[in-house]
Amino acid sequence: MPTIIFRDDDTSYFTAPERLQAIYGRVWDAGEPVCLAVIPWVYADTRVYWSHGNPQDPGIPPEHCGETRNFAISDNRALCDFLNKKAAAGLVEICLHGYTHTFFEFITHDLSLIRQKLEQGVDLLRRAFPAADIKTFIPPYDRISPVALEELIAAGFHISTMSHNLSALPALPQIAGFDAGRINQRQMLYVCDDYLFTYQRDPAESLRLARGSLATKDLTIVCNHYWMFYHPWRSQPNAADIAAWHSLLDAILGADDCEIASFAGYAARDLP
Template sequence: MSVDWRVLTDELELWRQQELALPLWWRDDDAVSTTPQLDRLSTMSDLLGVPVHLAIIPRDAQDMLIEYVAARPNLIPVVHGWAHQNHAPPDEKKSEFRLHRPMHDITGDIGSGISRLRTLFADRLCPMFVPPWNRIAPEVVQELPAAGYRILSTATPRSSPQAAPGLAQINTHLDPINWRGSRGLADPDMLVAKTTQLLQDRREGRADNAEPFGILTHHLVHDEDIWAFTHDLLHWLLNGPGFVWAAPQAD
């Protein structure tokens, strides 16, 4: 795999010249158990010095994760829906938390998710809700604070720092996987160009640079190219000007 990083390094040089700082965070989805892939994710996190917010599917989370996460402070557990189960009809995009079932069933699942992971991880749990497929109805968003959540994380640059009263919005911005095609690495030059454009939008004031720039990964399905690209992208960003590790927090 050959990647031309020059457009990104040129953009990072502009950040350096303007003495700008880039807040950065990393989210990885779909954890349920200890696996060799999770070992690799944790090792990469340690080597890069960037913690991973590990989105765990509550219904299927296995007890073996408790000691594993407890021994690795670089892994920060968050709530990934309830069962990662699609309730949308065949003609709509997959979702677990849009209005395809009664609201009391939906609120029951968001409450069960945080309750089960609090039982497993206690105060290690970050009260962040990550809806599967990054999709959630606005009406459901309004229910999250009452269930104990303080952060909502989906995808693309946020339009507001708060998703609802008492609920911060902190999204992810780059996913290296080609989900609609090969399910391998998306075109790396396109990914570099997209990252560069997202940073340019921040530098020029079209996007909110107070929102940590989020890298989204899915360790269970990575091939070698995805692992390599993720490592190299984080390496470039971490060695760019004014990098700030920004743990997502409620405002």
């Protein structure tokens, strides 16, 4: 049966729970999970170095954008309370999304630095979300070094990233598009090569691509950035984006021939 995994990136200190609720409330009402890539200690002066002019990360709200300091997820109590209830009910998987989410954070080959960031990141998430089990890592900007990948595997994480990171480690499943492959008996690699809904793409085209993937693939990872629906930090979601999103949810939640899973839940299938 085809499987859908909902992944949403960049939940941080700056995330209002109402914004997640507006996008995923229908999924949660249906009793299904959403995987959230959560930044433990977000740095507010993060630049996007693959974009012309190195702009500020669009996931930082304007009132804090450019501040040379970090913000701990645990200091957003309303968000932590909201997500702990969801985690306790099995409705969210809290995934580690870097530590500070700076652009080059995980392309380093400094093993001790990588270990330090992983340990501190997991520690902060555990304190913020005691109801959650942190099992999956999602690299910031899908940029990660082979040394960091090897350390994630040694530390027992499932990994979700883009396929361009895999060729440096031939022992990993060399998969592409939307796909999953086993790293070993306990750990899974999830490849997600396209963010279906982005603010640079016509929402109608996003919907067409998402529906096409659902119709033809065994696994589709629907990866959003919640802030995209509000880009650039509007108080209400952009009408065309949220309308296309709800049309996709109509198709997914109304279908009786597909399943919705989390990364950890999918990995636990078929285990002895």
